[in-house]
Amino acid sequence: MRRERPLLLLLSLLALIAIVAGLDWPGVLVGWLLLVFVAIARRPAEPAADTTPQLEVDQPLFDPLPFIGATLETLDMPVFVVGEDVTVLYQNNAAERSFGALPLGSHLSARLRSPGILDMVRETIATNEPNQMEHSERLPSERVFILRVAPVDLSGVVPPSTKLYVLSFRDVSELRRIDRMRSDFVANASHELRTPLASLRGFIETMQGPARSDPAARERFLGIMFDQATRMSRLVDDLLSLSRLELKAHIAPDQSVDLKPLIAHVRDALVPLADELGVEIRLHLPEGKVEVLGDRDELVQVFENLIENACKYGQEGELVEVFLKNGTAQPVEVSIVDKGPGIPAEHVPRLTERFYRVSVADSRSKKGTGLGLAIVKHILTRHRARLIVKSEIGKGTEFTVRF
Incomplete structure (x- = not known):
């Protein structure tokens, strides 16, 4: 219709000029209507609407797991990908080394039996909100992890019904051991060093005072002081050795x-x-x-x-x-x-x-x-x-x- 508008405006303008000029307005009006009819008749017919039912074509199905897995393999922390039914759909190599291989499709509880972990995962699945907790294991050696579970945003990639969740483990065992080691060192060292330090102080005061002019007593006291200093040295060496061992207790030797x-x-x-x-x-x-x-x-x-x-x-x-x-x-x-x-x-x-x-x-x-x-x-x-x-x-x- 838009293409006929200029022609109709032109015809209307000519008709108006004719009437103003004093021409026979009924004849002009009839002529104008005739020209309008001819213009509309010559307009190409619009194609009829296609009433054939159209099939809705879904987006092609896309499996994101291979791409997610390729990304997770670059991480050195254990990671699991689980579905809405808490079954394991993927685990990276770090997870296999830490917790052992788990057949895909198995329930997460087959490897992680902690009720706290399972409840956290279920809560995230129900609320679609990330969660985090601290988890410790005693065997084969003490380890502490910060666990985080979060939904994966797959909007526009896969059908909305597909939901995946990533469960990651950040190992903070070394940090916890260092904190405990510091507190233990202060407590134990202060307790064990108190006695030899008191002995050294007492002998030094004696040598500065009553035994100042007694060579025999001074020689005996110096021998005792040497033994006490040696004991403190052994104690510090053992504490440092124990601390180093604690830092690598979870790493089994392979030689x-x-x-x-x-x-x-x-x-x-x-x-x-x-x-x-x-x-x-x-x-x-x-x-x-x-x-x-x-x-x-x-x-x-x-x-x-x-x-x-x-x-x-x-x-x-x-x-x-x-x-x-x-x-x-x-x-x-x-x-x-x-x-x-x-x-x-x-x-x-x-x-x-x-x-x-x-x-x-x-x-x-x-x-x-x-x-x-x-x-x-x-x-x-x-x-x-x-x-x-x-x-x-x-x-x-x-x-x-x-x-």
């Missing part, structure tokens, strides 16, 4: 170590101490190699600690025996047996606690820090090994490391 030459090396290193104490260290080693996955330096520290303790605290028996089982039909085991006075049963469960001593006076007289077995425990935890203690009063004690 192969032959225990036969390692134990022989430890025995050779402790022979001077054993001779001084009047103790014989006797080895019982099998034929061939006995290999385990471990860190050689840390295992040396374990067996040095255990054999040295057996020599010191089992000195009365005059014999320390070390048995190595090759583990062909059973786990590899190393047992250190002394013939000393033994340990009362009520003390055995607490031996690996920091600064725990069966006899404080006896431990200090033998220059112990109370941290040796705590260090052994942390090393064995990292090696996925166990420390088993058996003791009988009057018959001796047996410490067994089972890999």
Whole structure:
């Protein structure tokens, strides 16, 4: 209709001029109507509306999981992708390393049994709002994660009925260990260092005062002060060693170590101490190699600690025996047996606690820090090994490391 408007306006203008000029207005009006009719008749007909039902064509189906997975594989944190029914649709390699492979389509509870995690995921699915929580695990070693679950915005990519949720784990174990390590160090170090520091201060005051002119007393006091300073140095070294072990307790070693030459090396290193104490260290080693996955330096520290303790605290028996089982039909085991006075049963469960001593006076007289077995425990935890203690009063004690 828009194309005819100029023509109609032109015809109307001509008709108006004719009437004003005094022409016969009925004839002009009839002529004008005739021209309008001709113009409308010559207009091309508009195509008839197509009444054929049109099929609605949906957007092509698109599977976003391969693209989401390719992105998540670049992350070093464990990540799961779950659906509305809390089934696992994808897990990246970091999740497999941390929690083990989970068949796709399995329910999340098949791997993560914590009610708190499952409730958090269900709440996000119900509200479509992100959630976050802190979660800790005790086995095989203590680990702390910050868990976050959030919906994935797939609007315009897949049909609205498709909903996916990403569950991520941020490992904050090291941060928590550092915080705990700082507080433990302050508490334990201040407690254990108080006694030697008080002794040093007292001897220094004595040497500055009454013993100033007594060479014999000054010489004796300097020897005691040296022993106290050495004890503090050992204590600080053990605390630092324990702290380093805690930082990597969740990382299992992957090197192969032959225990036969390692134990022989430890025995050779402790022979001077054993001779001084009047103790014989006797080895019982099998034929061939006995290999385990471990860190050689840390295992040396374990067996040095255990054999040295057996020599010191089992000195009365005059014999320390070390048995190595090759583990062909059973786990590899190393047992250190002394013939000393033994340990009362009520003390055995607490031996690996920091600064725990069966006899404080006896431990200090033998220059112990109370941290040796705590260090052994942390090393064995990292090696996925166990420390088993058996003791009988009057018959001796047996410490067994089972890999």
